[in-house]
Amino acid sequence: MASVVIYTREFCGYCARAKSLLESKGVEYVEHNATYSPEMRQEMIAKANGASTFPQIFINGQHVGGCDDIHALDRAGKLDPMLAA
Numbered sequence: 275m276a277s278v279v280i281y282t283r284e285f286c287g288y289c290a291r292a293k294s295l296l297e298s299k300g301v302e303y304v305e306h307n308a309t310y311s312p313e314m315r316q317e318m319i320a321k322a323n324g325a326s327t328f329p330q331i332f333i334n335g336q337h338v339g340g341c342d343d344i345h346a347l348d349r350a351g352k353l354d355p356m357l358a359a
Contacts, residue, residue, distance in 0.1 A: 276357045278303035279332040281318040288341035289329040295344060301357055334359060 278296060280303050282289040296303050308314040308328070315326075322330040322337050331338050333356050338344060347353040 275302070276334050276359050278357070279306065280304070281306045281308055281314070281322075281328065281330045283307065283309040283328045286328050288327075292329045292331060292341040292344055295348060299354070299357060333357065 278301055280289070280292060280296070282293070282305055284307065293303070293305070306314055306318070308318060318330050319326050321332065325337070325339070327340055329340055331340065331344050336356075338347065338356070344353065347356065
């Protein structure tokens with residue numbers, strides 16, 4: 275199973291949707307809640323090549339984007355192979 279990391283913040287509907295998709299696929303993930311941590315938010319932005327919206331998702335160290343991006347990967351049939359790697 276792939277290593278999945280997701281940066282989130284509290285009260286974020288997009289974060290909840292992304293986590294729900296991952297959970298529906300039985301994927302375990304590491305969640306970094308950056309709500310009260312400017313340092314963690316800066317770490318996320320650096321790793322995500324400047325992307326500053328929440329969530330930001332990484333699969334096996336590769337930045338895949340946010341909620342809309344991961345759902346688009348799923349619709350295109352590309353998410354499951356990434357998660358199986």
